[in-house]
Amino acid sequence: MGVAPLAAAGRRPVAVVTGGARRLGRHLCLSLGARGYDVVCLYRASGEDALALVSELSAGGAGARALQVDVSSRASVAAVFADIGRHEGRVDLLVNNVGNYNPQDVTALDPDVWDATIGANLSGAYYCCYHALSLMPDGGQIVSIGMAGLEGIRANRRGADYYVSKTGLLVLTRALAAGYADRQIRVNMISPGQLENSIDLPSPDQMGDTVPLARAGTLEDVAQALHYLLDASYVTGANIDVAGGYRL
Numbered sequence: 001m002g003v004a005p006l007a008a009a010g011r012r013p014v015a016v017v018t019g020g021a022r023r024l025g026r027h028l029c030l031s032l033g034a035r036g037y038d039v040v041c042l043y044r045a046s047g048e049d050a051l052a053l054v055s056e057l058s059a060g061g062a063g064a065r066a067l068q069v070d071v072s073s074r075a076s077v078a079a080v081f082a083d084i085g086r087h088e089g090r091v092d093l094l095v096n097n098v099g100n101y102n103p104q105d106v107t108a109l110d111p112d113v114w115d116a117t118i119g120a121n122l123s124g125a126y127y128c129c130y131h132a133l134s135l136m137p138d139g140g141q142i143v144s145i146g147m148a149g150l151e152g153i154r155a156n157r158r159g160a161d162y163y164v165s166k167t168g169l170l171v172l173t174r175a176l177a178a179g180y181a182d183r184q185i186r187v188n189m190i191s192p193g194q195l196e197n198s199i200d201l202p203s204p205d206q207m208g209d210t211v212p213l214a215r216a217g218t219l220e221d222v223a224q225a226l227h228y229l230l231d232a233s234y235v236t237g238a239n240i241d242v243a244g245g246y247r248l
């Protein structure tokens with residue numbers, strides 16, 4: 001039996017956000033709560049931040065829960081979505097926000113780092129898509145967070161594992177968009193450039209060297225793109241760079 005349409009369920013739509021307790025994920029959770037979603041914040045280690053977020057969302061009128069998961073573990077992801085199936089009973093929107101960046105030169109790239117990055121950023125996103133789709137009604141959505149500059153598949157000596165994971169996420173996004181279009185499920189990607197909280201942000205006077213708009217992106221810049229996609233009923237399989245023209 002499929003997941004009931006929202007009107008029949010008489011409920012707010014449910015958004016699940018991975019890596020939702022802090023930084024960009026937290027901002028997206030709050031933005032979705034304000035838009036009318038009940039929010040399930042998935043976190044790994046930031047339990048206190050996740051509980052504080054749940055309080056803030058609840059105070060704003062949203063239903064909210066925080067659940068611990070390691071997205072790189074198939075069993076952990078299966079267990080958390082089974083919990084969501086029992087409690088929320090549906091996933092109207094999945095945001096794959098987890099994205100670990102531990103850059104090393106490719107000539108010194110440790111296989112453990114490779115496995116961890118691919119496991120969390122790519123396999124983890126797929127595990128979440130797999131389980132979310134079984135709880136998703138027709139017309140649901142998946143949005144994955146990538147990294148701008150993907151289309152060129154440019155050689156990056158530092159962080160090859162990260163760029164492989166994000167490029168793979170784009171390929172997965174496009175395949176799922178094609179595969180689930182018959183159910184009007186839309187699958188898209190948002191690719192930030194360098195956000196204001198980036199760990200390797202250039203100095204303000206050097207920002208214009210790689211970013212034509214010459215400023216770091218804000219968390220709200222990314223949220224704006226998410227809200228665009230939520231409304232854009234004819235957009236699927238797309239990647240939106242939110243990057244000030246990064247490396248055009």
Ligand SMILES: NC(=O)c1ccc[n+]([C@@H]2O[C@H](COP(=O)([O-])OP(=O)(O)OC[C@H]3O[C@@H](n4cnc5c(N)ncnc54)[C@H](OP(=O)(O)O)[C@@H]3O)[C@@H](O)[C@H]2O)c1
Nearest residue numbers: 019023024043044045046070071097098099120192195198
């Ligand atoms: N910040 C930027 O400048 C920038 C630029 C381009 C793209 N992006 C992308 O935007 C997204 C968010 O960036 P961010 O900087 O806000 O991310 P972040 O702080 O590095 O990570 C987000 C969260 O991911 C969670 N996480 C990591 N591994 C996990 C695992 N195995 N299982 C479950 N959760 C896990 C962590 O949760 P806990 O804290 O609970 O452990 C962490 O808080 C990422 O996909 C990133 O690649 C960011």
